[in-house]
Amino acid sequence: MKVYTVGGAVRDELLGLKVKDRDHVVVGSNPAEMEAAGYRPVGKDFPVFLHPTTQEEYALARTERKTGKGYKGFQVYAAPEVTLEQDLARRDLTINAIAKDANGDLIDPYGGQADIQSRVLRHVGEAFAEDPVRILRAARFAARFADFSVAPETYVLMKQMVDDGEVDALVPERVWQELAKGLMEAKPSRMFEVLRECGALKRILPEVDRLFGVPQPAQYHPEIDTGIHVMMVLDYAAAQGYSLPIRFSALTHDLGKGLTPADILPRHIGHELRSVDLLKDVVKRLRVPNDCKELAHIVAKFHGKVHQVKEMRLETVLNFLIETDAIRQPQRFKEFLLACESDSRGRTGFEMAPFPEADFLLKALTAATSIDAGAVAQQYENTEEIKAAVFLARLDALKSLEAS
Template identity: 60%
Template sequence: MREFQRFLVGGAVRDRLLGLPVQDRDWVVVGASPEALLKAGYQPVGKDFPVFLHPETHEEVALARTERKTARGYHGFAFHAAPDVTLEQDLTRRDLTINAMAEDEAGQLIDPHGGRQDLADKVLRHVSPAFAEDPVRILRLARFAARFADFNIAPETGALMQQMVQDGEVDALVPERVWQELSRGLMEAAPGRMLTVLRECGALVRLLPEVDALFGVPQPEAHHPEVDTGVHLLLVLQQCARFNHTLPVRFAALCHDLGKGTTRREEWPRHIGHEGRSEKLAAKVAERWKVPTECRELALVVAREHTHVHQSGGFGPEARLRLLERCDAWRRPERFAQLLQACEADARGRTGFEDRDYPQAERLAADLAATLAIDQAAVSSAALARGLTGPDVGRAIRLARLNALEARA
């Protein structure tokens, strides 16, 4: 007979109670030592604390543990995992009550912190004062607020988050964890709510001051009935979620208007030249949080070119060709398609514009298709046969592309 008990914990229990699909199942074992798990056939995988893989299901199993704060930041913890650590002690170290429930192997619910009631009441509430010891939990709560958009944050939890920010805890966050949580939050059903929660507790200005600076900055009401640039950003992100856009598109949307936060007040509500400033600030954000290359590159081209894409309905063939060239569309057609998605979300992310057509995307996609259809090898061969070399061959290809666009004009 084995000497330990195994419990399903965290998100799997929460999602089952909500009637949602259970994606990952995490287990905690109580009354076990690492040696006992190894003897039972479990495979060790943990570095910071003992985590094992079940010998049959290969699901992750962790030893019940407690933790003690030893220094500022995410890594400033000492863990204690031993057979005498109880399930209740393990659950108490977790972030939110809705994530601090467990089930035994018979399906019996263990809920020492009222998580089931908070699910019913749609409340995000911290489990214990230990929440304040880990600044990542601010980001996690903001992400859960983006996932469960109809949940409210308990007042005492909101106050605790504000105190954590004032104490400088978020300043110790490492880029990898910040990006992990931000990227997951951007992919939730209501990504703008993550920003709202971070802003309300004061964390947004510490983590993304370029985004925080957009709130309160006006835009021309004729084009932006919502006026406030920060509100516009929230609407753009919601359009990204509406159409299930990828993470690179959502990150590009997050960064597309950053330059408007640096417009001088005397120039409000116009933002001349904000595109170039947005590109520089997007690069700064990407570097700070070690954003993946695919996300960073798309964000830069969207920041720089989104206004030109919006205006392209009035462009002639030569101007459209230059736009395709600047976007490196022939070498990166997939990225160009993502650029158009981000621009459409930007155009629709305005009060009353949510369902308007965006013909620019269809037209530019057709432009790219027409120019990609050119037999480039044949054009090159013909140019070489005429005695052209080097740059002149490239100009012949460019002329063929221009002719293709003129045929569509």
């Protein structure tokens, strides 16, 4: 029985990065022997165990044989005779197929160290084509390691997988899981660049794919291309360390521009409502969690109005706060403003431009929520009267703010 550290822990050590999790491969053992040694079995699809003290994962060396479409179409074989090299051969990228033994010596049969030096993401072997999730993983690693390029032969293989319909067999939960991880990487635009290059984006997120090449007015968007703008917005949000709901909102805020009638381009009248309709399909198809879904909805619907708030009458501003549910959900409204800030600054030449609308709206929200709605309500019996009185009290608070 021999134990090796594998995968991300070895890769990140070689890159000089902090190691978060350590995974191990066990060669020459079996489940009964592992359990007898105190390891706790946790794997559903193949033998994985938790160390009795460290709780780190230890998996028996295994091989996989393709039996059907999708990432579940595999037959797994784990036995004492499976070698370390055979186990590493089934991994996705060479940089993830390096092992380290108990003495600290590296076992690198597929050239992972050379690819780390060359800053290349390269598939280990033809087995890469058997699992469509690996397309998403390669794109996600491109977003994490933004200075790495995808090897030309890996792009060829990924394109072939898309043409063969492998991507269409992905289940929504797995697609969202990988997309969410990629959105939280350092430069998420790289993930979409890779997915677009191999043709997978058109299958997974056609609503985003069709934004590329769609023009916008140059005076407001010097970058012109809508797809490029959305990627700039997304990368700005990532650079600020914003949350997943904000980043997902950045990705989806302008979906409607992909369906703007050609005869009105480069203007995009009514794109917000088209974005909302398309977003409904996306979140349902990918089973997006509620926090991401709800924030993305209000960003798609209302981001255009934020730029007009300083010209609005105070009554309209208050109605805007009510429409966005800012009074009941102030924290979500703050995230909404951060997404809108990302939209404003995700434009060529506007990266450091002031965004006074956010301060104005936050002050307006503070004024509106300073009113004790319960105390006002006690003065009236009729529901409509209460609603009107609370609105007027909040409007007076906004007028006081304006006067100061």
